Amino acid sequence: MESKDQSYWNDTSRLMWITLAIWFFFGYVIHAFVNVLNKITILGFPFGFYMAAQGSLIAFVVLLFWFAKAQDKIDRKHGVAEDE
Amino acid sequence: MATQSQSTAAFTQQLGKYYASYTGAFVAFVVLLAILEWIGVPNRVIGYLFVFFTLAVYAMIGIMSRTAQVSEYYVAGRRVPAFYNGMATGADWMSAASFVGMAGTLFLLGYDGIAWVLGWTGGYVLVSTLVAPFLRKFGAYTVPDFMSHRYGGNFARFLAVIVLVSCSFTYIVAQVYGTGIIASRFLGMPFEIAVFVGLAGILLCSMLGGMRAVTWTQIAQYIILIIAYLLPVIILSTQKYGIPIPQLMYGQAIQDITAREGQMLQTGLATAAALKPHIVPFQTYSPLNYFGIILCMMVGTASLPHILMRYFTTPSVREARQSVAWSLFFIFLLYFTAPAYAAFSKLEVYTEIIGRDITQLRPWLFTWGEIGLIKICGKDAVNLDAVIAACKAIANHPGVVRLQDFNINTDVIVLSTPEIAGLPYVISGLVAAGGLAAALSTADGLLLAIANALSHDIYYKMLDPNASTVRRLTVARILLLVVAVCAAYVASTRPADILAMVGWAFSLAMAGNFPALVMGIWWKRTTTTAAVLGIIAGFGLCIFYLVCTRYFPQAGVTYFGMSSLTNPTTGANLVDIAKVMADPKWVADVPASAANPLQSKVGWFGLNNINCGMLGAPLGFIVMIVVSLLGKEPSKEMQAFVDEIRKPRGQTVIQDKAS
Numbered sequence: 001m002e003s004k005d006q007s008y009w010n011d012t013s014r015l016m017w018i019t020l021a022i023w024f025f026f027g028y029v030i031h032a033f034v035n036v037l038n039k040i041t042i043l044g045f046p047f048g049f050y051m052a053a054q055g056s057l058i059a060f061v062v063l064l065f066w067f068a069k070a071q072d073k074i075d076r077k078h079g080v081a082e083d084e
Numbered sequence: 085m086a087t088q089s090q091s092t093a094a095f096t097q098q099l100g101k102y103y104a105s106y107t108g109a110f111v112a113f114v115v116l117l118a119i120l121e122w123i124g125v126p127n128r129v130i131g132y133l134f135v136f137f138t139l140a141v142y143a144m145i146g147i148m149s150r151t152a153q154v155s156e157y158y159v160a161g162r163r164v165p166a167f168y169n170g171m172a173t174g175a176d177w178m179s180a181a182s183f184v185g186m187a188g189t190l191f192l193l194g195y196d197g198i199a200w201v202l203g204w205t206g207g208y209v210l211v212s213t214l215v216a217p218f219l220r221k222f223g224a225y226t227v228p229d230f231m232s233h234r235y236g237g238n239f240a241r242f243l244a245v246i247v248l249v250s251c252s253f254t255y256i257v258a259q260v261y262g263t264g265i266i267a268s269r270f271l272g273m274p275f276e277i278a279v280f281v282g283l284a285g286i287l288l289c290s291m292l293g294g295m296r297a298v299t300w301t302q303i304a305q306y307i308i309l310i311i312a313y314l315l316p317v318i319i320l321s322t323q324k325y326g327i328p329i330p331q332l333m334y335g336q337a338i339q340d341i342t343a344r345e346g347q348m349l350q351t352g353l354a355t356a357a358a359l360k361p362h363i364v365p366f367q368t369y370s371p372l373n374y375f376g377i378i379l380c381m382m383v384g385t386a387s388l389p390h391i392l393m394r395y396f397t398t399p400s401v402r403e404a405r406q407s408v409a410w411s412l413f414f415i416f417l418l419y420f421t422a423p424a425y426a427a428f429s430k431l432e433v434y435t436e437i438i439g440r441d442i443t444q445l446r447p448w449l450f451t452w453g454e455i456g457l458i459k460i461c462g463k464d465a466v467n468l469d470a471v472i473a474a475c476k477a478i479a480n481h482p483g484v485v486r487l488q489d490f491n492i493n494t495d496v497i498v499l500s501t502p503e504i505a506g507l508p509y510v511i512s513g514l515v516a517a518g519g520l521a522a523a524l525s526t527a528d529g530l531l532l533a534i535a536n537a538l539s540h541d542i543y544y545k546m547l548d549p550n551a552s553t554v555r556r557l558t559v560a561r562i563l564l565l566v567v568a569v570c571a572a573y574v575a576s577t578r579p580a581d582i583l584a585m586v587g588w589a590f591s592l593a594m595a596g597n598f599p600a601l602v603m604g605i606w607w608k609r610t611t612t613t614a615a616v617l618g619i620i621a622g623f624g625l626c627i628f629y630l631v632c633t634r635y636f637p638q639a640g641v642t643y644f645g646m647s648s649l650t651n652p653t654t655g656a657n658l659v660d661i662a663k664v665m666a667d668p669k670w671v672a673d674v675p676a677s678a679a680n681p682l683q684s685k686v687g688w689f690g691l692n693n694i695n696c697g698m699l700g701a702p703l704g705f706i707v708m709i710v711v712s713l714l715g716k717e718p719s720k721e722m723q724a725f726v727d728e729i730r731k732p733r734g735q736t737v738i739q740d741k742a743s
Contacts, residue, residue, distance in 0.1 A: 005727060005731075008731070009730060012730070015213075016213045016214070019209060019213050020209070020210075020213060023206060023209040023210075026206070027202060027206045027378060027382065028375060028378065028379075031202070031374075031375075031378075032371075034195070034365045035365065038363065038365075042335075043332060043335040044335025044336045044337075044338060044339045045335040045338065046338070046363050048365070049195055049198075049338070049363045050335075052195065052198040052201070052202060053198050053201065053420070053423040054331065054420050054423070056202060056205075056206070057201070057202075057205050057416050057419060057420050058416075058420070060205050060206050060208065060209055060412060060416075061409070061412050061413050061416050063209060064208060064209060064212055064408060064409035064412050065406075065409045065413075067209075067212060067213065067405070067409070068212070068402075068405040068406045068408070068409050071217075071405060072402055072405070075402070075732055075733075079733075080731040080732055080733040081402065081732060081733060082400045082401060082402055082732050082733055
């Protein structure tokens with residue numbers, strides 16, 4: 001029983017760290033290079049500016065839908081998902 | 085179970101029908117007003133119709149969903165589907181600061197303003213991974229409910245209520261202030277009275293039906309605010325570049341702005357000191373403050389009680405997670421448009437106003453000048469004569485508007501863009517209705533969070549645990565009224581600008597709530613003593629830094645080793661502290677007045693006081709870890725409780741009472 005709970009929590013924690021790593025990349029890391037990225041221009045946008053104004057936001061939305069799905073899969077695998 | 089999910093599906097479908105016909109009716113209403121304008125109905129009447137019609141709709145929804153059931157009042161019966169809860173959270177979240185203030189900030193600051201956009205979206209990742217689903221499983225009515233259960237009772241509850249009230253109250257004042265600006269401009273009444281009119285609208289929605297009424301009104305408000313935000317900028321994009329997708333086309337606008345910036349410098353329409361190139365980073369905020377704002381806003385998102393409590397209303401933990409994703413999607417629709425809004429209106433201002441002969445100014449400017457929000461040549465642009473006189477007073481003025489002559493309050497950008505671009509007045513009215521919806525919906529959520537904490541946590545759980553249902557809800561409603569009036573009073577004194585107030589609310593929430601929430605869920609070893617000390621230390625440090633730098637900067641300099649913040653481009657100090665401190669006038673100015681040169685300009689490590697959460701939250705974590713390790717492990721029951729909230733399956737830990 002104990003180990004079953006433990007393996008569920010290990011999977012959940014791993015997913016949490018992966019999600020937060022992606023979040024950290026799009027929230028901070030990429031914007032530290034804004035001056036370099038601004039040298040590239042796409043559709044009139046300097047790329048560094050674009051990533052802050054739009055790119056990272058799109059990444060966050062997609063990340064959250066993916067996370068909800070992935071966590072649900074973990075819940076089902078370990079039999080702790082709620083009934084529909 | 086099968087019948088239940090069937091009825092849930094029917095309920096969701098019915099909601100879809102209601103809101104689809106509601107949207108249709110609203111569009112028809114806008115078209116009707118456009119026709120009225122075309123046949124010559126005066127602008128003021130159109131403004132009134134917009135404001136009163138939308139207020140009447142919110143009030144009607146509020147009255148129709150009034151309730152006398154405790155679980156309906158506090159958590160809307162826990163049956164709001166993920167998609168609709170996402171929409172309601174969107175409205176709850178997007179306040180006057182987002183709708184009215186954000187594009188203005190982006191207009192003024194260019195790249196540096198995007199820190200707010202990033203901070204106010206990325207935080208939802210933390211909400212979903214670290215906090216909200218677990219609180220939903222716990223089955224709380226309020227955030228202090230969780231603190232009390234996890235950290236040994238009423239003292240932790242009391243601390244959580246203090247944190248909740250201080251951050252929500254700061255936030256709500258900003259909303260009421262925004263409502264006042266809109267009402268005073270579009271209804272033509274004095275600001276101080278307009279604040280109380282806006283307040284009446286807020287109360288109509290939330291008084292009778294609590295969370296249930298607020299949820300259904302917020303969805304209605306979301307629909308209005310998103311239409312109102314997108315429409316003008318879609319029209320602008322089509323006018324300028326022929327394609328109605330502003331989010332793609334403003335790349336062109338940015339190029340045009342950069343070109344125009346160079347041109348203005350060459351022709352003497354702007355000085356290098358007055359011009360902040362739109363795309364160049366770190367001109368207003370140093371990298372430390374830029375990333376600090378992103379972090380504080382993100383972590384603050386995951387700590388704000390009025391947002392977290394929205395996820396208590398979903399039918400399941402699974403839907404709570406999906407709902408966070410939908411929330412961010414609906415918020416994203418506005419936020420990824422805001423930079424486009426800023427770019428289009430900046431281009432309009434740079435080409436339509438800057439460089440124009442001062443005798444040729446268009447009359448819409450003066451309606452904003454009258455309420456002190458647009459200044460030309462250093463004076464309120466009340467009318468043409470006043471502008472000409474003000475500019476004459478400047479030596480060698482060329483007689484055309486230069487960039488340094490033109491000062492527009494950031495809160496005006498969104499509201500005035502339709503006028504700047506010469507669109508019909510009906511669009512201006514629509515934007516005002518949208519701004520009002522944004523401010524009201526957030527104020528509703530905040531008021532409810534405060535009133536619930538006071539009635540449920542303080543009155544019911546701490547003072548009178550035997551209070552009857554009727555009595556509890558009556559107390560909740562009275563408290564709602566009291567808090568609302570206090571907020572309106574503070575707002576009518578015009579304490580600061582919207583964005584700064586909202587920023588503080590986030591930092592306070594971050595320092596006070598985040599460590600205790602996250603550690604309580606993710607580390608079983610966290611003890612009661614550690615959490616209580618951690619909250620006091622973290623929140624205390626944050627509030628100390630805020631109050632000291634803003635109200636007592638002299639003491640900060642003399643006793644706490646604070647120094648001047650610096651200009652990120654030149655590295656020079658923002659104020660010459662030695663000189664100011666030598667002047668007895670400023671030394672005696674305690675608490676510091678708005679004119680005091682030291683106010684919010686001093687600090688440690690060059691950290692802006694909006695970012696006080698950056699000091700508080702880490703301290704909170706450190707105290708919690710160290711004190712926990714020094715103390716005894718929490719009881720078996722407490723560890724079992726933590727295990728229980730980690731698993732979605734099964735009953736909520738706290739059962740809703742049927743009453």
